[in-house]
Amino acid sequence: MAQIELRSVSKHWGPTVAVDGMNLALENGEFVAILGPSGCGKSTTLFLLAGIYAPTSGDICFDGARINDVEPRDRNVGIVFQSYALYPNMTVLKNLLFPLRFTSVKSEEALRQAKAIAELVQIEELLERHPSQLSGGQQQRVALARALIKKPNLLLLDEPLSNLDATLRLTMRGEIKRIQRELRVTTILVTHDQVEATTMADRIICMNAGRVEQIGTPENLYRKPDRTFVATFVGSPPINLIDGHVRNGSFAVGQKRIPLSGSCRDADVTLGLRPELISVAETGLPSEITNIEPMGREILYTAQSEIGLFRFLEATPQPRMALEDRVRLHANPEDALFFEQETGSRIEGLSLAAFS
Amino acid sequence: MMQTQTRRQVVNAFIFLGPASAFLLVLLVAPIIVDLVVAFTDMSQTVRIDEYTTDQFRKIIRPNEEALLGFELRGSFYRALAKTAIFVFFTLAIFNVTFGLLLALTTTALPDWLGGTFRAIWLLPRMSPSVVYALLWIWVIDPTERGLVNQVLTNVFGSEPVNLFLQHPMAVIVVANGFIGASIGMLILTSAIRSIPQHLFFAARADGAGPLSIARHIIMPALRWPLSYITVFQSLALMVSFEYIFLIMGPARSTMTMAMLAYTKTLAPQIGSGQYAYGAAITLILIVIGVVVALLLYRLTNMKRLLAKPRIEVH
Ligand SMILES: Nc1ncnc2c1ncn2[C@@H]1O[C@H](COP(=O)(O)OP(=O)(O)OP(=O)(O)O)[C@@H](O)[C@H]1O
Ligand SMILES: [Mg+2]
Numbered sequence: 001m002a003q004i005e006l007r008s009v010s011k012h013w014g015p016t017v018a019v020d021g022m023n024l025a026l027e028n029g030e031f032v033a034i035l036g037p038s039g040c041g042k043s044t045t046l047f048l049l050a051g052i053y054a055p056t057s058g059d060i061c062f063d064g065a066r067i068n069d070v071e072p073r074d075r076n077v078g079i080v081f082q083s084y085a086l087y088p089n090m091t092v093l094k095n096l097l098f099p100l101r102f103t104s105v106k107s108e109e110a111l112r113q114a115k116a117i118a119e120l121v122q123i124e125e126l127l128e129r130h131p132s133q134l135s136g137g138q139q140q141r142v143a144l145a146r147a148l149i150k151k152p153n154l155l156l157l158d159e160p161l162s163n164l165d166a167t168l169r170l171t172m173r174g175e176i177k178r179i180q181r182e183l184r185v186t187t188i189l190v191t192h193d194q195v196e197a198t199t200m201a202d203r204i205i206c207m208n209a210g211r212v213e214q215i216g217t218p219e220n221l222y223r224k225p226d227r228t229f230v231a232t233f234v235g236s237p238p239i240n241l242i243d244g245h246v247r248n249g250s251f252a253v254g255q256k257r258i259p260l261s262g263s264c265r266d267a268d269v270t271l272g273l274r275p276e277l278i279s280v281a282e283t284g285l286p287s288e289i290t291n292i293e294p295m296g297r298e299i300l301y302t303a304q305s306e307i308g309l310f311r312f313l314e315a316t317p318q319p320r321m322a323l324e325d326r327v328r329l330h331a332n333p334e335d336a337l338f339f340e341q342e343t344g345s346r347i348e349g350l351s352l353a354a355f356s
Numbered sequence: 357m358m359q360t361q362t363r364r365q366v367v368n369a370f371i372f373l374g375p376a377s378a379f380l381l382v383l384l385v386a387p388i389i390v391d392l393v394v395a396f397t398d399m400s401q402t403v404r405i406d407e408y409t410t411d412q413f414r415k416i417i418r419p420n421e422e423a424l425l426g427f428e429l430r431g432s433f434y435r436a437l438a439k440t441a442i443f444v445f446f447t448l449a450i451f452n453v454t455f456g457l458l459l460a461l462t463t464t465a466l467p468d469w470l471g472g473t474f475r476a477i478w479l480l481p482r483m484s485p486s487v488v489y490a491l492l493w494i495w496v497i498d499p500t501e502r503g504l505v506n507q508v509l510t511n512v513f514g515s516e517p518v519n520l521f522l523q524h525p526m527a528v529i530v531v532a533n534g535f536i537g538a539s540i541g542m543l544i545l546t547s548a549i550r551s552i553p554q555h556l557f558f559a560a561r562a563d564g565a566g567p568l569s570i571a572r573h574i575i576m577p578a579l580r581w582p583l584s585y586i587t588v589f590q591s592l593a594l595m596v597s598f599e600y601i602f603l604i605m606g607p608a609r610s611t612m613t614m615a616m617l618a619y620t621k622t623l624a625p626q627i628g629s630g631q632y633a634y635g636a637a638i639t640l641i642l643i644v645i646g647v648v649v650a651l652l653l654y655r656l657t658n659m660k661r662l663l664a665k666p667r668i669e670v671h
Contacts, residue, residue, distance in 0.1 A: 047558065050558075051561075052561060052562065072564070073561065073564035073565070073566070077562060078562070079558075081555045081558065081559060082555075083553065085553065085555035085556050085559040087556065087559075087560075087573070087574065088577075089577035089578075090573075098560075098563050098565075098573070099563040099564055101564075101565075101569070102563065102564030102565060102569070103564065146559075146563070150563075150564075
């Protein structure tokens with residue numbers, strides 16, 4: 001259990017910048033998720049924390065002490081790799097005992113601890129097997145147990161659920177959360193599955209191209225995304241984005257003017273509106289249905305309005321509307337978000353005064 | 357329809373396996389059969405077969421009263437057997453396996469460019485023509501003050517020059533062959549180390565393992581199969597290799613291994629050659645020993661199990 005801090009940490013590989021000036025502070029016992037697209041530097045961040053890579057610049061601190069030059073073995077970090085990285089020549093029990101070889105724990109005590117941790121992740125019956133004789137989910141539990149056996153100060157999970165099927169993923173999500181709460185260990189979970197991030201973590205770090213785009217609660221990232229990238233990356237189906245301009249207190253797209261609430265100088269902006277927050281009503285923005293996609297319990301419609309395409313959801317088993325139907329789209333005008341096109345940052349306090 | 361297909365398969369089999377089979381037949385099977393036949397004849401300088409006999413083997417096992425050289429032949433056979441065993445064992449144990457392993461471990465632990473440079477240097481003897489390599493050794497151990505070893509001995513240590521040809525002939529051929537053999541071991545083991553997933557090293561480091569523990573618990577288990585491979589195949593190769601021995605030592609008695617004996621008794625342009633049947637008999641014994649050793653090592657190193665099991669976990 002440690003308090004973790006990154007101070008403008010960067011990691012370069014020749015010309016490649018894997019992590020770019022990252023700032024981050026984690027509370028004791030906190031569970032955070034790093035969410036971001038492939039290649040954005042998530043694994044690199046974990047390896048920097050574990051001490052496997054040394055940062056090119058910046059400081060990494062555990063409990064206030066700078067540990068840049070501290071060897072991995074002296075950091076007491078448990079890590080679960082995306083590939084699990086179990087030692088293929090050792091049995092499950094030997095895998096679990098391996099981290100204890102390098103501590104002062106006596107062999108009897110080590111055995112007792114291995115049994116206890118195996119019980120925690122429910123792999124007691126598998127102790128004599130080799131990793132090649134385990135299913136993906138079992139391997140994942142072994143990897144988790146091996147990471148936990150030293151009672152690490154920091155637990156790092158690199159996409160631990162990506163190899164599992166949907167059902168197992170759901171169970172393991174709950175398991176990891178339970179174990180984390182039980183042990184109260186500071187945990188960082190890397191994922192590019194936003195549902196995983198939002199359901200498991202207290203806070204989410206949204207990364208893109210080596211930079212932190214936003215850190216906040218799942219709710220926060222969803223409702224108040226700081227940047228266009230976060231708005232598009234968090235939420236499914238993705239947020240509707242419509243490019244336009246601020247002209248004399250109105251949002252202008254072509255000839256259409258929609259009044260704004262809040263003040264903003266004239267600029268090129270992007271309107272963002274979540275599909276879940278749009279519905280069809282008596283009054284609202286006139287549109288025409290152009291596409292209908294049944295998605296199980298919900299139906300995703302696409303509608304062409306005067307200012308652009310909107311996608312919205314309706315929770316009905318059968319489509320209520322047909323292609324080319326003329327409808328009126330309704331949304332709470334204050335739900336509309338605005339982003340500066342030039343910088344991609346959200347304009348605080350700006351929204352629509354009406355949606356019609 | 358079915359018929360044309362099966363015919364197609366037969367034709368394909370011939371096209372793909374034909375060249376390799378012909379190669380095997382002409383260069384491996386045929387010589388073994390010839391050897392087998394000649395070993396049981398009395399063929400000598402005249403290259404004529406007068407009778408079929410087991411005389412050649414009898415010469416090896418017990419003194420031949422009729423022939424003046426009989427006793428001598430028997431003695432030289434047993435000496436060759438012992439020298440082969442010493443030569444193969446020490447070259448393999450010291451160089452091909454141990455030194456190859458050390459080279460692989462150290463060069464993979466170094467930064468890439470440095471490790472690569474070292475490996476390239478170690479490959480040089482293998483890449484240079486064998487005659488050049490042998491000449492180099494002849495110069496290195498030259499018994500006069502011209503030799504490299506003697507230059508170092510006299511100039512640096514101020515001691516007397518040594519004649520390694522006479523004093524340590526076996527050591528000379530072990531070292532000369534070993535420097536070449538080590539590079540094979542190094543290459544195979546290096547690629548085996550390279551194929552260990554990077555994450556296993558990361559995991560071991562995060563678990564607290566230092567370089568020595570990583571070598572012992574992560575690298576060595578992954579090298580069991582390549583080490584067995586090197587042991588089996590290099591021991592067979594060394595058993596029949598005489599190229600460098602002949603080039604460096606000539607037909608010297610002090611380094612007369614089985615392969616050298618078979619060669620000097622038959623084809624070598626030296627006195628004593630032309631005893632084709634006797635050479636064939638020695639070669640036949642060498643083949644039998646090779647098969648037995650291969651099977652023994654196969655059992656010993658548990659290669660069957662290693663072949664059957666996945667060597668490295670792949671996800
Ligand atoms: N050892 C390395 N040498 C050179 N470049 C590297 C190395 N490791 C990572 N990179 C680069 O750094 C960037 C970040 O890589 P990283 O593995 O952290 O991505 P990631 O966010 O974990 O992606 P994924 O979700 O696909 O696992 C990538 O552009 C990658 O190509
Ligand atoms: Mg990754």
